[in-house]
Amino acid sequence: MQGDTTASDRPCDPRCFLNSAGGQDEGNTGHGAVDFPVAVVLPAAGCGERMGLTTPKQFCTFLNRPLISYTIESFEKISWIKTIVVVVAKESHELMLHIVKTFRHTKVKVVEGGTSRHRSIFNGLQVLTESTEGSSLPRPKVVIIHDAVRPFVEEDFLLKITLAAKEQGAVGAIRPLVSTVIATTSESYLDHSLERAKYRASEMPQGFLFDIIHQAYQLCSEFDFEFGTECLHLALQYSGTNAKLIEGPPTLWKVTYKRDLAAAESVIKETLSLSACLISGTMAETVELASKVQKNLAAHDMAVDVFSCAKEYKELLLSKTRNFIQITVGGGRLSDIAELIKLLEETNHALLYPVVIIWVHLYMSEEQSHRQKPDELTPIMDLAVKAKQGNILLYGIQVIHSKVPELWEKSAERLSELTAALIRDRNPAFTGQLLQA
Numbered sequence: 001m002q003g004d005t006t007a008s009d010r011p012c013d014p015r016c017f018l019n020s021a022g023g024q025d026e027g028n029t030g031h032g033a034v035d036f037p038v039a040v041v042l043p044a045a046g047c048g049e050r051m052g053l054t055t056p057k058q059f060c061t062f063l064n065r066p067l068i069s070y071t072i073e074s075f076e077k078i079s080w081i082k083t084i085v086v087v088v089a090k091e092s093h094e095l096m097l098h099i100v101k102t103f104r105h106t107k108v109k110v111v112e113g114g115t116s117r118h119r120s121i122f123n124g125l126q127v128l129t130e131s132t133e134g135s136s137l138p139r140p141k142v143v144i145i146h147d148a149v150r151p152f153v154e155e156d157f158l159l160k161i162t163l164a165a166k167e168q169g170a171v172g173a174i175r176p177l178v179s180t181v182i183a184t185t186s187e188s189y190l191d192h193s194l195e196r197a198k199y200r201a202s203e204m205p206q207g208f209l210f211d212i213i214h215q216a217y218q219l220c221s222e223f224d225f226e227f228g229t230e231c232l233h234l235a236l237q238y239s240g241t242n243a244k245l246i247e248g249p250p251t252l253w254k255v256t257y258k259r260d261l262a263a264a265e266s267v268i269k270e271t272l273s274l275s276a277c278l279i280s281g282t283m284a285e286t287v288e289l290a291s292k293v294q295k296n297l298a299a300h301d302m303a304v305d306v307f308s309c310a311k312e313y314k315e316l317l318l319s320k321t322r323n324f325i326q327i328t329v330g331g332g333r334l335s336d337i338a339e340l341i342k343l344l345e346e347t348n349h350a351l352l353y354p355v356v357i358i359w360v361h362l363y364m365s366e367e368q369s370h371r372q373k374p375d376e377l378t379p380i381m382d383l384a385v386k387a388k389q390g391n392i393l394l395y396g397i398q399v400i401h402s403k404v405p406e407l408w409e410k411s412a413e414r415l416s417e418l419t420a421a422l423i424r425d426r427n428p429a430f431t432g433q434l435l436q437a
């Protein structure tokens, strides 16, 4: 298609957009390249009819957080984006303010939506014009418009869209069509089909010079407002600006049906499972077990950093991982776990994503495990109940050291399998349980 700029169409790698979740260092690709004010408008005033739920899909939650909060976070962590205007229905205004407060979103301005997506977007643009009474928001040079129900957007693609919008006036993300587009007769027969290779799906984000898109909305017809679905069309029709088209990654999909919500949760869980910190202690057996687990988890695509003791917690937290494994020996050493939970709570580490702690209890022999008094381990349940209130999921796994290398290897493998499953699934139902490796 004329004007296509094809970006790399790499397979959907979860590490590419949720830096803060996956333990990756947050990129800052745009620093310096964007020397002009950029604002974002997130239309979120729809009712989500196709989702078939009473709660509008942008407020549906997974992993204890509403969908819209994930989208806001994708933009919030970008240093060169200064303002995020979230457009919600009047009846959702208080809920949106509560979400902003609960998840400590910054840069967010909440405004009231309209009866159609275009009306909502226009309301969002209006609040960005200096001429609006009481508008405390700076008029942006470029505005990014992005459906609030598209949570996976990457900084490097947003940078491409923003720089292209500054140069071209209007730019849109596109993706190859999956199904062929056909026209039907009034009796629901095939009228004709379009040559799929010549067409693309229009996705989000889209970027515009603010004045171009604001003018287009000021001039557009009531019909456009009521029935239109394409901002690029308004820029062409009413501001004479033909949008540049950039092929985006497969992660730009919009949450529309219930299955999309499950898919979004699964993508985020996969991202959260990419890294872990393992606190091994200093005993030869615990250090050896830690090394076996680290090697086995690498086969599960999980990068594990091993720390020898608690005093390195501070450094450990800087890694941004949401998964912690602590090996202890002998009598119940839950005090170390309690200390880690306290630190995670003090640093709000579990604010945006549930944190997993796996307490690995190593018995040095079969006899020692039989001597263990049940009441020495039951406190894990109490600790887990308290930790869950802070979005921290505590699990216990018991493992017995064996002097027989094959048996010891097998135990380490079982421990690694259990650890990977608990981290991947983050199922609250198993918190406080003591599993056997």
Ligand SMILES: Nc1ccn([C@@H]2O[C@H](COP(=O)(O)OP(=O)(O)OP(=O)(O)O)[C@@H](O)[C@H]2O)c(=O)n1
Residues within 6 Å of the ligand: 042, 043, 044, 045, 046, 047, 048, 049, 050, 051, 056, 057, 058, 087, 113, 114, 115, 116, 117, 118, 120, 121, 147, 148, 149, 254, 255, 256
């Ligand atoms: N009056 C409207 C309608 C839609 N949107 C927003 O536009 C985005 C994309 O629209 P869509 O996926 O169609 O959302 P809904 O209209 O809520 O879904 P449905 O068509 O299934 O009702 C969503 O974030 C939606 O909240 C909006 O801000 N104002």
Ligand SMILES: O=P(O)(O)OC[C@@H](O)[C@@H](O)[C@@H](O)CO
Residues within 6 Å of the ligand: 117, 147, 202, 203, 204, 229, 230, 231
């Ligand atoms: O509200 P709807 O889901 O119908 O429209 C959203 C999409 O049309 C829109 O986000 C892209 O096609 C880009 O315009």
